[in-house]
Amino acid sequence: MENTEAESDILRSVHALLRELDGHHPAFQNERGMLRWTLHKKTDRNPGNSTILAKILVKELERAERGDYRHYIIPLLHTLMYTLIKAPCFSDDLYERIYDFCKKLLTLPKPYCTIGLDYAFRLKTERMAPGVLYQRMVISEQSLRSDPYPYQEKVFIFADPDLLSKAVCNALVTDTKAAQMYQSPRSCMCYVIMHAMKVALDDDCDIYNLQRILQDKPTEEIEHFFRQVVTAVECTGNEISADRSQHVERLKKVYDVVLSSSEAGDTSPEGLQDIPLPSPNISFHLWTDEDQLWKELVLFVRPLSQTCEQDCLSQELDNFEIQDIVTGCECCEQTRFSVLSTDSGIERDLPPVGEELPPHCSAEVEHSRLQRKGGIKKKASPLETMAYLQASCNGPGVKHFGKMHAKSGSNMESMSPLQRLHTARIVVLGDDRILGRLAQAFHSLRKRETRRVFLTPRLNLQFYYVPVVEGQQSTWPTEEHTMPSQIDLCEVAGYLGRADPWYENNINTLCHMIPKLATMPSSPSKHLVTNTFIIDVMSYYIRMGIQPVCFQVYSVKIFFSDTAQEPAEDVFVTELSVKVQDYNPTRDLVLARKKTMLEGPGADIAAKYRKVLLSSRGKELGVSLRSTGLVMKAIPPDEAEDLVCLNVYITEVIKTSNLSGRSFSFMTNKIRMHSIEVSSMDQKTFTLCLDKDFRRTYRNVVSVEVSPCLEPSYCLQKTRTMQFSMHGSEDVGLAKYMPKSLLLPINTFAGIIQ
Numbered sequence: 119m120e121n122t123e124a125e126s127d128i129l130r131s132v133h134a135l136l137r138e139l140d141g142h143h144p145a146f147q148n149e150r151g152m153l154r155w156t157l158h159k160k161t162d163r164n165p166g167n168s169t170i171l172a173k174i175l176v177k178e179l180e181r182a183e184r185g186d187y188r189h190y191i192i193p194l195l196h197t198l199m200y201t202l203i204k205a206p207c208f209s210d211d212l213y214e215r216i217y218d219f220c221k222k223l224l225t226l227p228k229p230y231c232t233i234g235l236d237y238a239f240r241l242k243t244e245r246m247a248p249g250v251l252y253q254r255m256v257i258s259e260q261s262l263r264s265d266p267y268p269y270q271e272k273v274f275i276f277a278d279p280d281l282l283s284k285a286v287c288n289a290l291v292t293d294t295k296a297a298q299m300y301q302s303p304r305s306c307m308c309y310v311i312m313h314a315m316k317v318a319l320d321d322d323c324d325i326y327n328l329q330r331i332l333q334d335k336p337t338e339e340i341e342h343f344f345r346q347v348v349t350a351v352e353c354t355g356n357e358i359s360a361d362r363s364q365h366v367e368r369l370k371k372v373y374d375v376v377l378s379s380s381e382a383g384d385t386s387p388e389g390l391q392d393i394p395l396p397s398p399n400i401s402f403h404l405w406t407d408e409d410q411l412w413k414e415l416v417l418f419v420r421p422l423s424q425t426c427e428q429d430c431l432s433q434e435l436d437n438f439e440i441q442d443i444v445t446g447c448e449c450c451e452q453t454r455f456s457v458l459s460t461d462s463g464i465e466r467d468l469p470p471v472g473e474e475l476p477p478h479c480s481a482e483v484e485h486s487r488l489q490r491k492g493g494i495k496k497k498a499s500p501l502e503t504m505a506y507l508q509a510s511c512n513g514p515g516v517k518h519f520g521k522m523h524a525k526s527g528s529n530m531e532s533m534s535p536l537q538r539l540h541t542a543r544i545v546v547l548g549d550d551r552i553l554g555r556l557a558q559a560f561h562s563l564r565k566r567e568t569r570r571v572f573l574t575p576r577l578n579l580q581f582y583y584v585p586v587v588e589g590q591q592s593t594w595p596t597e598e599h600t601m602p603s604q605i606d607l608c609e610v611a612g613y614l615g616r617a618d619p620w621y622e623n624n625i626n627t628l629c630h631m632i633p634k635l636a637t638m639p640s641s642p643s644k645h646l647v648t649n650t651f652i653i654d655v656m657s658y659y660i661r662m663g664i665q666p667v668c669f670q671v672y673s674v675k676i677f678f679s680d681t682a683q684e685p686a687e688d689v690f691v692t693e694l695s696v697k698v699q700d701y702n703p704t705r706d707l708v709l710a711r712k713k714t715m716l717e718g719p720g721a722d723i724a725a726k727y728r729k730v731l732l733s734s735r736g737k738e739l740g741v742s743l744r745s746t747g748l749v750m751k752a753i754p755p756d757e758a759e760d761l762v763c764l765n766v767y768i769t770e771v772i773k774t775s776n777l778s779g780r781s782f783s784f785m786t787n788k789i790r791m792h793s794i795e796v797s798s799m800d801q802k803t804f805t806l807c808l809d810k811d812f813r814r815t816y817r818n819v820v821s822v823e824v825s826p827c828l829e830p831s832y833c834l835q836k837t838r839t840m841q842f843s844m845h846g847s848e849d850v851g852l853a854k855y856m857p858k859s860l861l862l863p864i865n866t867f868a869g870i871i872q
Contacts, residue, residue: 125170131157132174135197136190139619151627154197155654161201165392168205169212172198176215183222191223192233192868193620196662199237202244203251204395206316210245217241229665229869236664247355247365249317252395253310253348255661258541259398260306264345266352271541272418273400273660276411278555280813281548283588289636290402290547290652297397297653306396307344308332311376313393314347318369324377325393331376339379346372397657398543405552411544411559412566412573419540419576541578543660547586547632549607550692554809556581557671557691557862561827564860568830582660583864585611585629605810609692609753610864614667617757620867625659628652659867666863667870670762672752673827679803679818686816689827690752690808691862696796696822697747697805698723719782720746720771721802727794730763742799744771746784750794750824757870762826762859764791793825827860 135153161168175198182190198216202208220241223234244251254267261270275294277287311332315323332340350368403410546552560581567574585608606612608629615622632652669691676686698721726740748768754761765788772783797820798804804819835856 121170124164124167125174128157128160128167128171129174131160132171132178135193136178138623139189139193151623151631151655152651154193154624154658155651157197158200158204158654158658159650161205162392162394165206168201169208171201172205172208172212172216175201176212176219179219180215183219188226188230189619189871191230192871193623195220195233195237196620196867199240200658200662202241203255206313206393207248207320213241213245217245229871233665233868243355246357246362247351248362249314250351250355252313252317253351256306256310256396257348260301260303260396261399262303262306262310262344264348266349268539269541270539271398271543273398273543273545273656274411274414274418275400275402275545275547275656276405276552276556277402277547277586278552279404279406281551282586283633283636286586286588286633286636287404290632293652294400294402297650298400301396304337304340307340309393309396311340311343311347314351315369315373316393318366319373322370323373328373328376331379335379343372343376397653398660400653400656405555408559408562412563415542415563415573415577415579418542419573538576538578540576541580543580543582545582545584545656545660547584549585549587549810550610551607551809551811553583553610553691553862554811554814557689557809560862561671561689561830561860565830568834581666581862581864582663583610583614584625584632584656584659586632587629588633607810609751610669613753613757614864614866617667617870618665618866618868619871621663624655624867628655663865663867665867665869666865668761668861668863670752671827671860671862672750672764672824674806674808675823676806676816676819677797677821678816679801679820688808688814692751692753692809694750694822694824695747695807695810696749696819697807698745698798699803699805699817720744720769722799723796724799725768725794725796727766727789727791730790730792743768744773745769746771747804748796762792764794764824765789766791766794793823795821795823797821829857829860832856832858 131153135157138150138153157171161171175194179191179194179198182188182194202216217238220234220238223230224238225231226234240251254269256262257264257267258269258271261272275290277290279287308329312325312328315328316325332343335343347369350365350372353368354362354365401414403414405411407413544556546556563573573579587607611626611629615626635652671689671691672694674688674690674694676688678685698719722742722744724740724742726738729737729739731737746769748766751765751767752761754763754765768787768789770785770787772785774781774783796804803817804822806816806819806822808814
């Protein structure tokens with residue numbers, strides 16, 4: 119009877135989830151976005167419901183595939199896989215049905231085939247080594263030391279204190295700390311041990327007594343059992359033809375040792391015991407420094423020692439461009455001499471023992487086998503540097519590296535690039551303005567990596583976006599800025615929600631919910647919801663959001679009326695707005711007003727642009743007109759439109775003459791283009807604003823050039839190639855295999871569903 123009631127309750131929740139995907143929002147708007155979270159909380163409270171939920175989700179997936187309800191597939195599949203990772207055990211028949219369904223997705227277009235292939239591979243690994251997905255997730259997210267699986271992950275949440283109130287920031291800090299208060303490395307290792315035992319041994323595992331015994335064990339013994347369990351599971355997961363019985367036998371030996379080391383306890387209670395999935399390792403940062411993102415990534419990849427961190431942090435980061443960061447305390451204890459070492463550091467590269475050496479070198483070579491001299495690292499060759507940079511670009515436009523080896527004339531196979539053991543997941547909170555800051559930081563990071571490669575071969579970088587808005591700003595802050603009249607601060611979130619309905623239901627609902635929860639009066643129920651809901655939803659997004667949507671970053675070159683002032687260069691990712699200043703203060707105000715009455719408002723501008731045609735080819739055009747301003751939007755209003763395209767809205771002043779005199783009207787022209795140059799034909803200047811952020815405003819502008827921002831590593835290789843190439847601007851050599859444009863990838867659950 120209890121199973122029947124639980125099944126009916128879960129079935130109703132799943133159907134409510136599907137109705138929400140169809141656009142039929144729940145009667146209580148407060149429940150919008152909480153249905154998925156509520157569903158998984160039911161399985162957390164009663165792990166026995168996991169199998170019931172999995173069977174229902176598989177049936178709904180098969181029904182959606184037969185009825186061609188494709189918009190159900192990805193949300194249901196993500197929900198199913200998340201349940202599978204957290205659940206202690208599933209039957210082989212259920213695994214087989216899920217695996218067969220994932221294989222069917224390979225016949226569908228992207229993103230279905232991409233997600234189906236990824237999940238089919240995970241399921242195959244999980245069936246060979248039960249519990250390996252849970253184990254790897256906990257080890258990497260908690261940065262537990264493990265030789266068989268040495269990967270580490272960290273979540274960095276960045277919030278702009280100028281965009282979010284102090285109450286919201288404090289609430290997020292409190293929630294982050296509360297979620298990790300009981301997540302010590304010791305407890306996480308216990309979770310891994312218990313989960314592996316339960317999944318492998320099933321009914322033969324007394325999880326209640328195992329948990330009790332582990333709690334009484336010292337940390338050294340828990341670490342020992344943890345290493346044994348991880349080695350056993352990874353050994354099975356890495357075998358080509360793994361034998362499951364051997365896997366069970368390995369874990370059974372560890373299990374018997376653990377239980378035999380303590381006296382038997384009371385009888386275990388009936389039912390499955392909950393083995394929680396800890397929240398990821400999350401750090402919250404107020405984004406106040408322009409280089410803050412890069413500095414945090416450097417410290418994550420190569421952390422300084424605790425004893426010298428405070429004294430050496432700023433010095434090491436400032437000197438990073440000219441030398442490597444020194445780990446440990448040697449940076450505080452000894453002087454670093456600038457000696458170029460000719461020794462590779464590999465013992466086999468030394469001359470053979472039988473080879474005669476000069477008398478003054480023999481003692482030095484013998485000593486070098488035991489101790490290296492202090493020296494700076496020899497700079498990598500341009501080819502190796504470009505290979506590292508090319509490997510970091512996984513977005514559209516990347517070409518394979520295969521044919522380049524034969525053309526380069528060097529042995530690329532001998533170069534062993536560093537393995538990326540670190541993954542940084544960057545979550546930005548705010549509106550379109552913080553995405554503009556992210557684009558700036560990403561562009562700066564890529565330029566820095568082009569000059570000196572450090573993070574690229576070591577770090578996998580993932581970006582996530584959670585929209586948060588406190589009160590919609592509809593107009594510009596001063597009367598001087600009257601164009602445009604309306605500002606949509608969540609264009610990117612709206613686009614991602616239209617492209618991915620699961621992102622709309624789970625993430626876009628946080629836009630106004632986070633400020634609302636942060637400002638709620640303190641109460642026990644409030645803390646219960648806040649401390650779990652926000653972090654749980656973000657954790658789900660970080661874990662399951664693996665499909666990026668790549669936004670083109672645009673470069674801007676700005677020229678000022680003062681010829682002595684150097685042109686400025688900047689980037690934007692959402693919008694650039696240009697407004698003609700009302701008058702030139704250097705001229706007489708009365709004369710300026712009279713001229714405005716005759717010629718009309720605005721200024722005469724000239725625009726040269728590369729128009730986008732239906733064939734996706736560009737056509738160079740030019741136009742001269744009188745305008746009060748223009749807006750360049752990089753985010754298309756429809757998800758089916760090309761993202762690598764600018765929609766430019768120019769407000770044109772139309773002069774008309776009638777019996778009552780001369781009058782003026784306004785007309786907005788829309789042009790789709792790749793690049794544009796706008797300049798003032800009279801002495802009037804522009805006011806320019808990037809990404810709707812009034813902190814990034816430029817005044818007294820006479821000309822502006824906008825074009826897709828090029829990948830800095832491509833520009834460097836292009837410059838090097840053109841010095842020796844006779845092909846002009848044609849890409850040759852390594853430049854042919856590198857992405858040209860700089861794209862900002864924002865992870866979602868499905869990418870763009872056509």
